[in-house]
Amino acid sequence: MRENRYFSHTYEESRAGFREKLGEVRKYWPDAGLETYHIGSREDDNTTDIIAADALEESKDLIIITTGEHGVEGFAGSAFLQLFIEEYLPRINHKTTGIRLVHAVNPWGMRNFRRVTESNIDLNRNYIEDWGEFTGSVEQKYTREKELFVPAEPLENIKSCKEELHARLNEAFSTEELAEFKDTPSGQHEYKTGVFYGGKDWDEPARELKTRYFNWVRDYDHPMHLDIHSGGGPKDELTIIFNEADRRSEARLQEDLSYSNVMKSSTEDIYGDSNLYLQKALQEEFPDKKTMVCLFEFGTIGESVDDLIFCTRTMINENGLYFQGARKEEVREEVNRDFARLFNPSKEEWRKQVINKGREGLEAVLRSENIRI
Structure with a gap:
C-alpha cells in the first residue's frame, strides 16, 4: 500500500x-x-x-x-x-x-x-516551570494502587497476568479514571521505576x-x-x-x-x-x-471499558518488562506486540x-x- x-x-x-x-x-x-x-x-x-x-x-x-x-x-x-x-x-x-x-x-x-526516556521519564510531564519550588506530586489514583504501577518481580505466565491485572484495574478504577490513564494521565514525580514518572x-x-x-x-x-x-x-x-x-x-x-x-x-x-x-x-x-x-x-484503541483497561494494562506490563524482565521469551514478545499495537x-x-x-x-x-x- x-x-x-x-x-x-x-x-x-x-x-x-x-x-x-x-x-x-x-x-x-x-x-x-x-x-x-x-x-x-x-x-x-x-x-x-x-x-x-x-x-x-x-x-x-x-x-x-x-x-x-x-x-x-x-x-x-x-x-x-x-x-x-x-x-x-x-x-x-x-x-x-x-x-x-x-x-x-x-x-x-x-x-x-x-x-519514555532512558531515565524512565515521560517528557510530557517533565516541563515544570520552577523545579526549585516544585515539591513533587503523586496523583491519588496512582497512590492508592501503587503496587500495580511500580514493578516488583519478573512477568510470569502472560495469560494469567493479563487476566489478573484486568480484574484488578476494573475493580480499582472507574471508567472515567481509566479514560484519563489512556488519554491524559496525571503523572507522578516520586517513583522512578513507576509508570507515568515525570522526573x-x-x-x-x-x-x-x-x-x-x-x-x-x-x-x-x-x-x-x-x-x-x-x-x-x-x-x-x-x-x-x-x-x-x-x-x-x-x-x-x-x-x-x-x-x-x-x-x-x-x-x-x-x-x-x-x-x-x-x-x-x-x-x-x-x-x-x-x-x-x-x-x-x-x-x-477503542473507547470501551475493555479497551481502556488494555491501554493501562499494556503500559504497566511494558514498564514491568523493562525493569524486571520476563521468565519466558514468549511473554516478552506478547508484551511488546501489545505495546506496538497501542502506539505504533x-x-x-x-x-x-x-x-x-x-x-x-x-x-x-x-x-x-x-x-x-
Whole structure:
C-alpha cells in the first residue's frame, strides 16, 4: 500500500530518511540546514535532528513540527514529517514562512521502542516551570494502587497476568479514571521505576529542546507549533488538542478549524505538560506575537471499558518488562506486540488513516492560521 512508504521499521531507518529530505527542502529554501545534537553519550548515537529554514524575505510565519516526544510515537511523527515535506512545502509562501522540523525529541525512546526516556521519564510531564519550588506530586489514583504501577518481580505466565491485572484495574478504577490513564494521565514525580514518572528535574531531551525553542520564534510574528503523538483519542481518528493557554473556547476552536475532532484540554490537575509550558512561556516572553500550539493525536484503541483497561494494562506490563524482565521469551514478545499495537500499529488501515487524517488536520490548522496552501 502506498501509505506504507511513509513509515519506517527502526529509528535508524527513520532518521536516515529524514536527513535525506534536506535536499528536497533546499529546493524552496536554498540555505536550509540540518542541526543534529546527541542525547546521552555520543557513542550511543541517539540524536535529535532538526531541519531549519528561515523565510527568504520577511519573517512572518514560523511552522514548528515536533515528533517523538514519546519515543515510540515517533514513527507516526516521522511519517507526518515526510507528508508535510512532500505535499505542503511546495504550497506555502517561502518568502514569509520559516520551518523547524524536529525528528525524535526523545531518540533513545524511539530507538528502543519505549515511550519514555532512558531515565524512565515521560517528557510530557517533565516541563515544570520552577523545579526549585516544585515539591513533587503523586496523583491519588496512582497512590492508592501503587503496587500495580511500580514493578516488583519478573512477568510470569502472560495469560494469567493479563487476566489478573484486568480484574484488578476494573475493580480499582472507574471508567472515567481509566479514560484519563489512556488519554491524559496525571503523572507522578516520586517513583522512578513507576509508570507515568515525570522526573525530579529537567530531563536532557526537554532541556535541549526548550533551549532552542525560544531562539527559533524570536524573529517571527506568528509561530505555530504542531506536536505529533499517537495512542490517545478515538480509534482511527485524529484529534487536534489545544491547551488552556489558548484563549479561544473549544466551540470557537472547532469553528475556526472547521474540523470535527477539536478539543481543548484541561490540565489543572496535571503537572509538566510540555505544550502548555511552551505556549505560556511564549506568551509571557513575547506578548505581541500571535502564538498557536496544538497536539495531533492519532488514535489506536477503542473507547470501551475493555479497551481502556488494555491501554493501562499494556503500559504497566511494558514498564514491568523493562525493569524486571520476563521468565519466558514468549511473554516478552506478547508484551511488546501489545505495546506496538497501542502506539505504533503495523496495520495498513491505521497507517492509511494517519496519512489521510494528517492531511485533513494539516489543512484545517494551516487554513485557520491563514497560511496559504
